[in-house]
Amino acid sequence: MNQTQTQPAAPSPAGPFEPKIVGFLCNWCSYAGADKAGAAQMSYPPNIRIVRAMCSGRVDAQFVMQAFRDGADGVLILACHGGDCHYQEGNYRATARHRLLLRLLRQLGIDEARCRFDYVSAGEGEKFVRVVNETVEAVRALGPLNGHGRRTM
């Protein structure tokens, strides 16, 4: 198996730390944006695992907490841009929920940069790739989520 599957969440002498990121993507904009990046064959790091939800508003705080508990080093929540939500305003709910989530993560000693929220439209394949790259790099720089953060959950 490749590194991201088998490697423990700790720096390996074999290479740089490869973080595991779970990306929650809404079906109508962000997931389509990821598909667009694929159709354009833009490559990006394989560290992200994509979980599709119909709407970013469906992304329950417990999904994020569960992802951290199950071994994710970072979480990405991607939504439609303001005014573009297929369900009118689910993305606004998701934004508000993310703000609360960050407060909770702070209390648990988890760096905010591990939980990024952004907007990616169906046409923004390039932005999707940029956001994934930035997130992977940011989480890589923070190192694996172990110790205090994971234990508290």
Added chain:
Amino acid sequence: MSVGIYLCNCGTNIGERIDFSRLQEELLRQPGVAYATPVDFLCAQDGRRFLEADLGQRRPERVVIAACSPREYERAFMQVLERAGMNPCFLQMANIREQVAWVTPDVDQATGKACAQIRGAVERVRLHSPLFRTEIEACRDVVVIGAGPAGLKCALTLAEAGRKVVLVEKSPVLGGMPVRYEDLFPNMECGPCLLEPVLGEVLHGPHSANIEVLTLAELSGLKGYYGNFQASIRQMPRYVDAEQCIGCGECVPPCPVSAPNEFNFGLDTRHAIALPFPGALPNVPFLDARTCLRSQGEECTLCRDACPVEDAIRYTDAARTLERPAGAVVVVAGFGLYDCRSLPELGYGTVPGVYTSLEFERILASNGPTGGELKRPGGAPAGSVAIVHCAGSLEERHRPYCSGICCNYAFKFDHWIEKKLPGARVYHLYRELVAPGKEEFALYEEARRNPRAGFIRYAPGGVRVTGAEGGVTVEYQEPAGNRGSLTADMVVLCPALTGAADAADLSRLLGAPLDRFGFFAELHGRMDSAQSAIKGIYVAGACQAPMDIQMAVSQGMSAAGYVLSGLADGKKLEIPPIAAVVDETRCSGCRTCAWVCPYQAIGQSPEGRAASVGALLCHGCGTCAAACPSGAIRANHFTNEQILAEIEAVLA
């Protein structure tokens, strides 16, 4: 539980970039995975036939297809499952083309990521429950609110398709605003003439029996949901029986009352019994009870005495509330103008001779307060007119948008001023000029060619209108800073179009939201602009956005199209299976879900405090499930358990 996995190689698209033999080896180690079969082009006819036959033979309990994006073929594969005798929801796709093979150049890394995504799908699909489409009977009748051009065409189209339509109009006259305009841009067609054939069809055409026309009527309540609405309609008495009245108008002159005439925006007066204006349809006078002497206790019967028909005027008529079932409601409630009193520098309401464009339309109209003479009511013919475009538009503190029609009607005004008063000066004071469309430029060019027309561009807030001896002074500042002034006999303001004054009340009754400008919010600005956010409630015409007659009528027809396809004859309404369901035993009745639902799909269960989802209204976004503090809401096919299992497996 056995899971069958199909690995589509998509030709070389996936097959050459992911190591299938390693993938198979890994996946077969997962408990419950019965097989992991590579297939060529699963989406092709051959592939789908193979899938159907293979499912019939191997009979897995759940299916994972690792292939392209589910946005491409998920529905098609669900149909294959159905044909193979399985519940279509027993499928989960793993997107290993767009989101793995095409974006991961390294085969090892791609194989690892594909494996994780497929494991996620396997663990998720185990927890899929069978979902079934359910159907309910739906009422095919339609309530159309508003009898302007868009509402009339919508009602007529539906009636021609055999639908029963209740056409609800709050005023005593049909035709909306354009019936009050002498002429219409871009080609000077007469407004009433444009509508006459449609009105004729609605009132007396071969399908008119399908249309119940209710004037002086407003929606007073709406219960139910898509397919099964119950509309309450409050109709004020006309006091003149439309069946008996011959439309001679003999009743009008004897009336001793004089009241401001709202059909001419108060520019003249009318009697208490009146026709809104000559030529108004239906050609039946109405009695305005608020101004009639009888409402002050006087026993006046002058109108009835003058009426040549026995019993056509009935003082005993009373308001009534009608209940009508409907499958859908079309809102065609029209527009308002931005209140020019919020622009005090423009002098509206304080400086005599300053009119809104709607008032000026009536001054131009031959059945208006001046009989079509271009002058202030009671004044002398105008020698000069200043037209202030963009009043209240293009400014965030008023209305940031361009209404798109004002320039066109301003050039129409220019045309009539030139024609009716040769020698009169016209000034166009504008911030921006727009004249899109294939015919509209001609009017603009004509205005530009008018030797007595001047075009002056002004800076934001750069127009000040004050009274002057025998006229009106207009001071302006151009964008470059230079100032100037002119005098005119009349000033016409072209205010931003807004939602109608009563749109907020109507929105509350319907549960269909308004946008921040007071227009009815559309489901999607470009693809579904004639649908509201609420299923079964459609919006058309200038109640949805500023627009011209052409676009309003197209939207009215579009709304009719939605109704005819959504509530098609001989078809039941399908309740989508991917919807939210409340576990009443866990619900605390806190209403958080109802608050976050963008579709007002969540009400209260008839038995108690618990929330209850109207399955027909639910769009399946799952926002309520994420918001519920008690975990009492299940988002079908996207349940917590399913998503949590997927998260765990993709990280394993």
